[in-house]
Amino acid sequence: MKLGVFTVLLGAKPLDEACEYLKSQGVGMVEIGTGGFPGTAHADPEILLNHDAELQKFQNAITKNGLEISALSCHGNAVHPNKETAAAFQKDFENCILLAEKLGVGQINTFSGCPGDHPGAKYSNWVTCPWPDDFLHILNYQWNDVLIPYWKDAVKFAKSHGVNKIGLELHPGFCVYNTMTLLKLREAVGEEIGANLDPSHLVWQGMDIPTVIRALGDAIFHFHAKDTKIDKINIARNGVLDTGHYGDEINRSWVFRSVGYGNDYAFWKDVISNLRMVGYDYAISIEHEDSLMSVNEGLSKAIEFLKQVITFEDKGAMWWA
DSSP states (O other), rough: OOOEGGGGGGGTTTTHHHHHHHHEEEEEEEEEEEESOSSSSSSOHHHHOOOOHHHHHHHHHHHTOOOOOEEEEEOOOTOOSSHHHHHHHHHHHHHHHHHHHHHTTOOEEOOOOOOOSSTSSSSOOOOOOOTTHHHHHHHHHHIIEEEEEEHHHHHHHHHHHOOOEHHHHTTTSSSOSHHHHHHHHHHHHHHEEEEOHHHHHHTTTTOOOOHHHHHHHHGGEEEEEEEEEHHHHHHHHHHHHOOOOOOGGGGEEEEOOOOSSSOHHHHHHHHHHHHHHTTOSSEEEEOOOTSSOOHHHHHHHHHHHTTTOOOOOOOOOOOOO
16 A cells, blocks of 8 residues: 545646655655646646646656556546536536546546535535425435446546546535445446545444445545544434534534544554555555644644555565464
């Protein structure tokens, strides 16, 4: 496995400076945002696809520091019911694919998206329960009329440009948010659909991460190292569904934390061990969204923590057996 970083957290730094810093910290891979919610601070496809000198400058910043690109990321909602919003995210998705092709990167990360509840809707509608029956009608429309047809076409486009792995982040608010929904879309669309597995969104939903890893197996394409701290007092009072502002930490049922501040070494060692058991041998990409720490401190502590839990070397033969 290789220690990686989702570089959007260093978006205030030029890419060259960010890569130099990450190299100095022992990082081996970078995940680059190319549009959508991650933005284009380090890679604007509109520039890189049309200016060879800028593309070369981008590549040099990464290769001269001995880094590899784990994935290009364009998290968005291309099935948003607002046509203009959907079109903007779709353009970001297609540009991400085209840039990946030019760079020789066969993998991107994004969200599944979430449609509205009917063709004339204005906003996405995330369904979380099966009753009243209205919700089942919404789910049928979202999946069969919108989501599955969209991703069949999206996969065809991606494959035609050399991208055969689309890692969907299992994220509440979107149709793919847990193990079952990821596998449902994968079965309907094809093996090009997999997971950009981020434990932070699953922990607060009550999922056991090693169990999820074993269920997904080779459908895990990429992995985000981000933690979540559960507030037992607030959950006991309000449950896990929390629409409070992320900055109101003391009143929230859970908050995102840098790795090690939500769960301990034993948890993360078990996660890494289960990833190895299902054959995952790729990036462990740090995503920092800890509102209680600066970017510098959160990132540096995450790097040092993960160096203690990631298994970097090939396991070799069992000389004792």
